[in-house]
Amino acid sequence: MKLPANKEKNQPVPVVKPSSTLEEINQNAAGIDLGSGEHWVCVPTDRADKNVRRFGCFTPDLIAMADWLKECRINTVAMEATGVYWIPVFQILEAKGFEVKLVNAHHVKTVPIYLSSSKN
Numbered sequence: 001m002k003l004p005a006n007k008e009k010n011q012p013v014p015v016v017k018p019s020s021t022l023e024e025i026n027q028n029a030a031g032i033d034l035g036s037g038e039h040w041v042c043v044p045t046d047r048a049d050k051n052v053r054r055f056g057c058f059t060p061d062l063i064a065m066a067d068w069l070k071e072c073r074i075n076t077v078a079m080e081a082t083g084v085y086w087i088p089v090f091q092i093l094e095a096k097g098f099e100v101k102l103v104n105a106h107h108v109k110t111v112p113i114y115l116s117s118s119k120n
Contacts, residue, residue: 030074032065034081034089041065047072062089066096078103 033040042052055065069077076099079086086102093100
């Protein structure tokens with residue numbers, strides 16, 4: 001099987017610097033990567049000392065997640081999940097007043113990744 005051009009063995013991954021001209025669409029948004037045993041939540045860097053946190057999957061954990069997001073002044077949450085793990089998170093966040101977006105994992109995988117290099 002032939003791999004795509006930049007996936008060939010021993011081929012360097014291009015380093016692309018993020019453009020500083022990108023417009024922020026929603027400054028009060030957070031992202032959640034959902035899993036079967038834990039959920040990883042990221043808020044903007046100016047909202048918490050540690051802007052990435054891990055939460056469990058039980059109801060008290062999900063309520064703690066929603067409370068932390070409120071403390072961080074978040075009003076929109078984007079979630080990515082490949083299974084059914086999003087359902088209880090969606091229900092709790094929506095009940096707490098968040099605008100919740102469920103992102104299709106296949107669409108997210110096609111978004112280009114901006115890599116940074118310590119050499120630049």
